[in-house]
Amino acid sequence: MTGKMNATCFGCQVRHTTEWCALNDEELALLDGVKVPKTYEAGTTLFHQGDDCAGIYCISSGLVGVRRLDAAGNSTLVRLCGPGETIGYRSFLRKSSHRSTAEVMMPSTVCFIRRATVRTLLEQNPNLGLRFLDHTLKDADDFEDRHFENVTFTVRSRLLSLLMVLYERFGHLNENGEPVMELPISRQDIAALIGASPETISRSIGAVQDEGLAVFKGRKVQFHSLEALVQQLPGA
Amino acid sequence: MTGKMNATCFGCQVRHTTEWCALNDEELALLDGVKVPKTYEAGTTLFHQGDDCAGIYCISSGLVGVRRLDAAGNSTLVRLCGPGETIGYRSFLRKSSHRSTAEVMMPSTVCFIRRATVRTLLEQNPNLGLRFLDHTLKDADDFEDRHFENVTFTVRSRLLSLLMVLYERFGHLNENGEPVMELPISRQDIAALIGASPETISRSIGAVQDEGLAVFKGRKVQFHSLEALVQQLPGA
DNA sequence: CCGCTGCCTTGATGATCGTCAAGCAGCGAC
DNA sequence: GTCGCTGCTTGACGATCATCAAGGCAGCGG
Numbered sequence: 404m405t406g407k408m409n410a411t412c413f414g415c416q417v418r419h420t421t422e423w424c425a426l427n428d429e430e431l432a433l434l435d436g437v438k439v440p441k442t443y444e445a446g447t448t449l450f451h452q453g454d455d456c457a458g459i460y461c462i463s464s465g466l467v468g469v470r471r472l473d474a475a476g477n478s479t480l481v482r483l484c485g486p487g488e489t490i491g492y493r494s495f496l497r498k499s500s501h502r503s504t505a506e507v508m509m510p511s512t513v514c515f516i517r518r519a520t521v522r523t524l525l526e527q528n529p530n531l532g533l534r535f536l537d538h539t540l541k542d543a544d545d546f547e548d549r550h551f552e553n554v555t556f557t558v559r560s561r562l563l564s565l566l567m568v569l570y571e572r573f574g575h576l577n578e579n580g581e582p583v584m585e586l587p588i589s590r591q592d593i594a595a596l597i598g599a600s601p602e603t604i605s606r607s608i609g610a611v612q613d614e615g616l617a618v619f620k621g622r623k624v625q626f627h628s629l630e631a632l633v634q635q636l637p638g639a
Numbered sequence: 640m641t642g643k644m645n646a647t648c649f650g651c652q653v654r655h656t657t658e659w660c661a662l663n664d665e666e667l668a669l670l671d672g673v674k675v676p677k678t679y680e681a682g683t684t685l686f687h688q689g690d691d692c693a694g695i696y697c698i699s700s701g702l703v704g705v706r707r708l709d710a711a712g713n714s715t716l717v718r719l720c721g722p723g724e725t726i727g728y729r730s731f732l733r734k735s736s737h738r739s740t741a742e743v744m745m746p747s748t749v750c751f752i753r754r755a756t757v758r759t760l761l762e763q764n765p766n767l768g769l770r771f772l773d774h775t776l777k778d779a780d781d782f783e784d785r786h787f788e789n790v791t792f793t794v795r796s797r798l799l800s801l802l803m804v805l806y807e808r809f810g811h812l813n814e815n816g817e818p819v820m821e822l823p824i825s826r827q828d829i830a831a832l833i834g835a836s837p838e839t840i841s842r843s844i845g846a847v848q849d850e851g852l853a854v855f856k857g858r859k860v861q862f863h864s865l866e867a868l869v870q871q872l873p874g875a
Numbered sequence: 876c877c878g879c880t881g882c883c884t885t886g887a888t889g890a891t892c893g894t895c896a897a898g899c900a901g902c903g904a905c
Numbered sequence: 906g907t908c909g910c911t912g913c914t915t916g917a918c919g920a921t922c923a924t925c926a927a928g929g930c931a932g933c934g935g
Contacts, residue, residue: 547717
C-alpha cells in the first residue's frame with residue numbers, strides 16, 4: 404500500500420534533496436511512470452549482499468539500514484539512510500553486485516527504479532551524472548571521516564558522536580523544551596555502528612548517564628544539555 | 640629536476656592507469672603543455688590540510704602519503720598513493736579546501752595540473768568525468784572496506800593485511816626465490832595506518848616473527864611463505 | 876671518537892574492552 | 906494470567922592494548 408501524498412515524483416517531499424532534482428519535467432514524468440513505490444514494514448530486506456544490482460532505491464520516508472556480513476557470518480550495521488537518500492547506486496554505477504544488505508529499520512516508503520531506466524536518464528541528462536558524482540564524493544569523505552574517528556576516538560567519544568548525529572535526524576524538544584529523542588536502532592546495532600560489543604555500549608551508556616549528560620530509558624533518551632555534550636566531543 | 644623519460648605525458652609510463660587515459664591526442668597535448676612535472680625528495684609536502692585546492696597532483700613515480708591532523712595536532716597517516724594515482728582530486732571536484740596533507744614519502748616525480756586546466760578538459764571530454772567518477776567510487780568502496788576491517792579485525796590481522804597490501808606494491812622475490820620487501824614507511828606510520836600505538840606494532844611484529852611467518856630487520860622483511868600468511872587473514 | 880638525535884624495542888603497569896554467564900524487563904502468543 | 910522469547914543489563918574474568926619509562930642502536934655532526 405502506498406501513501407497518496409507521495410504517489411507521484413512531482414509531489415514527492417524529498418525530491419529536491421535527491422539526485423532527481425536534476426531532472427526536468429519531461430524526464431521526471433518518465434521516471435514517475437516506471438518507478439515502483441512501495442511501503443515496507445520494519446524488518447524487510449530490500450536486497451541482499453551478493454545480489455545482482457537490479458536498480459536503485461530512493462527512500463521517500465522512514466529509515467533503511469545497510470548491513471555487511473563478516474567472515475563469521477555475523478551481520479554488522481554499517482550505516483543508516485533516511486528520506487531523500489539513494490541506496491544501491493554505487494553498485495549500479497560500478498555495474499557490480501551489492502556489497503551489502505539493505506534492511507528496512509522503520510516503516511518506510513521506498514521507490515525502486517530499474518537499472519535500464521536510470522541508464523536512459525543518465526544518457527539524456529548529464530547533470531544527473533554530476534549529482535551521482537556529488538553523492539559519491541560525499542560518501543567517500545564521510546567514510547574517510549569515520550575511518551579517522553574509529554582510529555583516533557575512544558568508544559565513549561564515538562558513542563557521543565553517534566548520539567549527536569542521530570539527534571540531528573530524530574531528536575526534538577519536548578513540551579518542557581528539553582532535547583529528547585527516540586533511538587531508531589537497537590543497542591546491538593549501535594554497538595556494530597561504532598565497532599564495540601553490546602555490553603561495552605551498555606556500560607558506556609551507563610557512564611554517560613552517571614555523569615548526568617543524558618537519561619536513557621529503553622529507546623528514549625533525554626539530554627540534559629546538548630552544549631555540554633558537544634563540548635565532550637574531541638576537537639574542543 | 641625532472642627525469643627525461645617522463646618529461647611528456649605521451650611517454651608517461653603510468654598514463655594508462657590514470658584518469659588521463661580518457662584523453663585524445665589533442666587534449667593530451669594541451670595537458671602536456673601546462674602540466675608542471677617535478678621531482679621531490681622525501682619529506683616534502685605537496686599541500687597542507689586546509690589549503691585551497693589549486694589543482695590536482697598526478698604521481699608518476701615514487702610514493703606520497705596522505706596525513707590528517709587530529710584534535711591534539713598529531714599527524715596520522717591515512718593512506719598511501721603510488722604511481723598512476725591522482726591526489727587532491729576530491730577537493731577539486733567538491734571545490735573545497737584540502738581535508739588532508741600530502742607528504743612525499745619516497746623520492747617521487749609528481750605532475751601538478753592547475754584547476755583551470757582540469758576544468759577545461761572536463762568540459763571538453765565527458766569521459767574524463769566518468770574516469771573521476773570511477774576513481775571516487777573505488778575510493779568510497781575502499782574506505783568502506785577499511786572501516787569494516789578496523790571494526791571487525793584485531794590489530795594482528797590488520798597488520799598482516801597491510802603487509803600483504805604493501806607486498807603487492809613493493810615486494811619481490813630475492814635471488815633465492817624468497818618473497819622479500821623493503822618497507823616504505825616507518826613503524827610509527829604503520830601504527831597510524833592501522834590505528835594502534837607504535838609499541839603495539841613493535842610487539843605485534845615480534846609475535847609474527849616468533850611464529851615464523853616473516854623475519855623483520857629494520858625496514859627489510861622476508862616472508863617465509865605468502866600462502867601461510869594469507870591463510871591467517873580473516874575470511875579463510 | 877664522542878655525543879647527539881630519532882627511531883625502534885622492551886618491560887611493567889593499568890585502563891579499556893571483549894567474552895562468558897547469569898539475571899532481568901518487556902512483550903506478544905496463547 | 907503465564908509461558909517463552911528477545912533484547913538489555915550486570916558481574917566476573919581475561920585478553921588486548923595504551924601509556925610511561927628505560928634502554929639500545931643506527932646515522933650524523935662535531
